[in-house]
Amino acid sequence: xxxPNRHIFVCTSSRPTGQQKGMCLNKEGVSVMMKFMEEIxxxxxxxxVAITNTGCxxxxxxxxxxxxxxxxVWYKKVSADDVEEIMDKHIxxxxxxxxxLI
Amino acid sequence: xxxPNRHIFVCTSSRPTGQQKGMCLNKEGVSVMMKFMEEIxxxxxxxxVAITNTGCxxxxxxxxxxxxxxxxVWYKKVSADDVEEIMDKHIxxxxxxxxxLI
Numbered sequence: 624x625x626x627p628n629r630h631i632f633v634c635t636s637s638r639p640t641g642q643q644k645g646m647c648l649n650k651e652g653v654s655v656m657m658k659f660m661e662e663i664x665x666x667x668x669x670x671x672v673a674i675t676n677t678g679c680x681x682x683x684x685x686x687x688x689x690x691x692x693x694x695x696v697w698y699k700k701v702s703a704d705d706v707e708e709i710m711d712k713h714i715x716x717x718x719x720x721x722x723x724l725i
Numbered sequence: 726x727x728x729p730n731r732h733i734f735v736c737t738s739s740r741p742t743g744q745q746k747g748m749c750l751n752k753e754g755v756s757v758m759m760k761f762m763e764e765i766x767x768x769x770x771x772x773x774v775a776i777t778n779t780g781c782x783x784x785x786x787x788x789x790x791x792x793x794x795x796x797x798v799w800y801k802k803v804s805a806d807d808v809e810e811i812m813d814k815h816i817x818x819x820x821x822x823x824x825x826l827i
Contacts, residue, residue, distance in 0.1 A: 624784065624827055626797050637739030637780060676780040678739060682726065692794035695728055725726055 627673035629714055631659055633701075634688040635676040651703060652676075652687040658706040659689075672714055685725060697725040729775035731816055733761055735803075736790040737778040753805060754778075754789040760808040761791075774816055787827060799827040 635652040659674050680688045685699035689709070696719045698709065705723060713719050737754040761776050782790045787801035791811070798821045800811065807825060815821050 624799070626799065630792075630794065630797075632734070632777070632779070635739075635780075637737075637778065673782075675734070675782060676739065677734070678737075678778040680775075680777060690732075692732065693797055695732075695795055697726070697728065 625670060628671045629694070630673045630675065630692045631714070632675055632677045632690045632692070633659060634678070634680055634686055636686075637676060637678045654703040655687050655689065655701050655706060658703040659710075662706055662710045666710065666715070668714070682725065688725075691719075694719070698723040699725045727772060730773045731796070732775045732777065732794045733816070734777055734779045734792045734794070735761060736780070736782055736788055738788075739778060739780045756805040757789050757791065757803050757808060760805040761812075764808055764812045768812065768817070770816070784827065790827075793821075796821070800825040801827045 633652060633656040635656055656674070656676050663669055663672050663674060680690065682688050682699070687701050689698040689701045690696070691698075691713065696713070698720070701709070701723060705720070709720050709723070735754060735758040737758055758776070758778050765771055765774050765776060782792065784790050784801070789803050791800040791803045792798070793815065798815070800822070803811070803825060807822070811822050811825070
């Protein structure tokens with residue numbers, strides 16, 4: 624397999640059992656996930672940038688949480704409207720979006 | 726927050742909608758997740774090593790999938806019995822377990 628150069632993880636509050644507990648989900652974690660998928664597709668970055676939904680990162684009050692590896696950059700309170708900026712500045716430009724950093 | 730030095734992601738087939746589709750789940754992804762949590766606790770590594778369950782990585786035939794960042798190391802067909810070796814050699818020892826690499 625070709626490993627991604629960047630891997631975006633988006634909390635959608637999925638518990639291992641399938642039950643969903645809430646905060647990032649309620650705060651539109653799924654919309655954030657879908658917007659990232661759309662942007663990755665439109666920019667034809669599918670080979671370089673992976674995206675995966677996750678369970679809880681333990682920072683629920685600051686959700687929706689987005690984590691980017693290998694950078695180890697953690698974003699808080701991400702909305703679907705923030706996704707283009709993260710894609711432009713960070714994923715394509717290499718500089719984290721400071722206003723959203725945890 | 727203190728960022729983890731290593732972050733272990735375990736596929737438990739959790740879809741963003743909460744529905745679980747299957748393969749890593751059926752192949753004991755949840756047991757793998759639980760075993761990692763137990764080992765991290767017993768070794769008192771909770772501050773350094775994070776663990777998060779995920780949705781599908783798109784490599785279902787090779788599941789359960791475990792991904793370790795920032796190393797960008799991808800493991801296939803991981804069972805609960807493999808977890809101690811991954812913890813010993815890779816997470817604590819710094820060397821990936823080659824027999825499980827994708």
